[in-house]
Amino acid sequence: MRPLMKLTLVLTVIAAIACAxxxxxxxxxxxxxxxxxxxxxxxxxxxxxxxxxxxxxFLNMLVPVLQDRLYTADAEVSATGxxxxxxxxxxxxxxxxxxxxxxxxxxxxDAVTVSPDGxxxxxxxxxxxxxxxxxxxxxxxxxxxLTDEKPAxxxxxxxxxxxxxxxxxxxxxxxxxESTGGVSVPFRPDLLIGPLIANATRGTGYGIDxxxxxxxxxxxxxxxxxxxxxxxxxxxxxxxxxxxxASRIIRETSGTGTYQFPTPGTDQPVQKEAxxxxxxxxxxxxxxxxxxxxx
Numbered sequence: 001m002r003p004l005m006k007l008t009l010v011l012t013v014i015a016a017i018a019c020a021x022x023x024x025x026x027x028x029x030x031x032x033x034x035x036x037x038x039x040x041x042x043x044x045x046x047x048x049x050x051x052x053x054x055x056x057x058f059l060n061m062l063v064p065v066l067q068d069r070l071y072t073a074d075a076e077v078s079a080t081g082x083x084x085x086x087x088x089x090x091x092x093x094x095x096x097x098x099x100x101x102x103x104x105x106x107x108x109x110d111a112v113t114v115s116p117d118g119x120x121x122x123x124x125x126x127x128x129x130x131x132x133x134x135x136x137x138x139x140x141x142x143x144x145x146l147t148d149e150k151p152a153x154x155x156x157x158x159x160x161x162x163x164x165x166x167x168x169x170x171x172x173x174x175x176x177x178e179s180t181g182g183v184s185v186p187f188r189p190d191l192l193i194g195p196l197i198a199n200a201t202r203g204t205g206y207g208i209d210x211x212x213x214x215x216x217x218x219x220x221x222x223x224x225x226x227x228x229x230x231x232x233x234x235x236x237x238x239x240x241x242x243x244x245x246a247s248r249i250i251r252e253t254s255g256t257g258t259y260q261f262p263t264p265g266t267d268q269p270v271q272k273e274a275x276x277x278x279x280x281x282x283x284x285x286x287x288x289x290x291x292x293x294x295x
Contacts (some may be wrong), residue, residue: 089113098124212287
């Protein structure tokens with residue numbers, strides 16, 4: 001499914017670019033048909049508690065679904081990189097490719113190309129074009145695509161556009177395989193994986209956390225007020241058991257544990273148990289934690 005979607009996006013944008021030379025003038029803002037959405041995996045867990053699944057079983061069903069979501073997002077950015085090989089990283093063709101990618105995915109904030117000297121060369125949607133020319137060559141994922149010439153999934157960072165995001169980035173090469181820069185796509189992890197998790201947990205009584213493995217920063221939480229916090233946040237200081245478990249989750253790719261913390265909307269701690277596993281992309285790991293109240 002992923003290769004087909006990638007090919008569809010490439011062919012769609014190529015056709016749109018070709019039409020720019022037709023006798024009929026193109027619209028001022030190109031309208032590109034969006035690629036077909038990825039199929040929902042048949043194993044998507046919904047209301048599995050009622051079917052008798054344990055937390056471990058639920059986690060084992062959820063993790064492949066979220067991993068596939070990362071792969072699908074990655075394939076879309078890679079496909080745009082293939083288009084930029086043909087169009088170059090600036091100009092109408094590049095803008096069309098970036099706009100198509102950004103507008104067809106509500107988890108994407110914007111999409112940019114980066115010149116070999118680390119400056120933003122193009123960006124879509126248009127409201128972000130004020131950042132063209134800004135230097136971003138010191139961002140870790142940009143270093144990876146420009147220096148190591150490898151794709152990357154970044155940690156959460158502060159973008160020059162003024163928001164916090166993760167980014168999937170790919171190097172871009174010319175037809176003769178010489179580096180011409182790269183493409184970087186800042187996105188919100190909670191928007192990428194949140195709908196799948198919400199559907200999976202509906203009616204189960206389970207809570208889900210997805211953490212950045214490097215420092216425990218919360219990328220997604222069933223309680224949205226926790227998103228963006230790390231284990232060092234003042235809200236967690238009174239709960240040493242939780243902070244100790246968070247340290248384990250950062251260090252260990254999978255495991256189980258217990259801790260105390262209030263349920264959303266209350267200030268009374270309750271006993272909870274948790275089980276976790278890992279998804280990853282381009283060497284960056286996210287921990288997926290399933291938790292529930294016990295006792």
